[in-house]
Amino acid sequence: PEGAQPHGAAGAVPRPSGGARSSGARPTQSLAGPLPPRGGPCAHPQVSQTSDASVQAEPQVPDQAAAAVASSELRREFQAQRQELHRAFLPELQACREDLLAALRAAEARAAELRRRCTDAEREGSEEFETLRAHLRSAESLKLAVLGRERDVRVQLVGDIDDLARRACAASATTDGEAMLAFVRDHFPHLRAEAETLRARAVSQAHVDVPIDDVPFEARAKAEHLRRYTVMGRVHHAKDVCLWRLEQQRRQLLVEVQDANLCAQHLEVLLDRYAEELANVCYFCSARFSAGAANTRCTYNLCTSPHSGRPLAADPRVPPQLWGAGLHFWVPSSSSSSSAATAAAAAAASSAASAAEARPS
Secondary structure, rough: OOOOOOOOOOOOOOOOOHHHHOOOOOOOOHHOOOOOOOOOHHHHHHHHHHHHHHHHHHHHHHHHHHHHHHHHHHHHHHHHHHHHHHHHHHHHHHHHHHHHHHHHHHHHHHHHHHHHHHHHHHHHHHHHHHHHHHHHHHHHHHHHHHHHHHHHHHHHHHHHHHHHHHHHHHHHOOOHHHHHHHHHHHHHHHHHHHHHHHHHHHOOOOOOOOOOOOOOHHHHHHHHHHHHHHHHHHHHHHHHHHHHHHHHHHHHHHHHHHHHHHHHHHHHHHHHHHHHHHEEOOOOOOEEOOHHHHHHOOOOOOOOOOOOEEEEEOHHHHHHOOOOOOOOOEEEEEHHHHHHHHHHHHHHHHHHHHHHHHHOO
């Protein structure tokens, strides 16, 4: 038929898509060419389009499954990351945001407090300046009033004197006889009286001294007072430091004195114990303990009677190794009287026994 392409021509069958190429579709039909239609030449294009659609639809099934699996994995990963973001990062960021907002509010409150304090300081400074200016204006107005009054009085006197001098000059310039007669008779006494009055007023004017050194420089005085106050503050601080050091030294010395008193008390107790320990006497001869007596022999510790020379019974209060050894047996001085009485009783008993033995013989 017309329009039919030869077998094996390029573009006889549309090439499959990328998914069809990857799935390994067999291109046998493209090599053999399209089959001739049964229904005539008009049915050939429909058969070729149907076969191409079937060829392209077969490899799309695995691609859809893979896309579904990938979409499911992507959805799971998205959900996991979203949960991690909401659980791990957003709470900490929210806490940081709250801290930043709190710091911002604190900074704004601090700035408002600073502006309020600056406004108060400015208002106080303006009030102080207005007070100083009012004092200065008061002193200035008072002094200017006194000076103005004195100036007005003197200006009036100068004007009166100038007027009198002008009239006198005008009278002296006349040449008419009648005018001279009228001047001598009428005007001269008045001019002389007025001149004397003006001279008296000018001489009697008191000199009013308006001092200008007492203008109140209150700002300068306050600055000087502040400087002195600063110096006095430094001096007081140095004095406080010195007094505190002295107080610390006093406390340290007091602690040292207390420690010394404790040591002295301990030494006193120790010396008393030493004195008690060293205040011993000999059990036999009642000799007091001393270095010289400790190195001598006891003439009473011979375990024999000093009168008859017979042996005496051993005293249980004396150690056996010291009995009859000729050594001193030191006992406390409190028990010296009892030991002496015991020794005297023992001596009396031995003498009585020796006397009783001597009688029968």
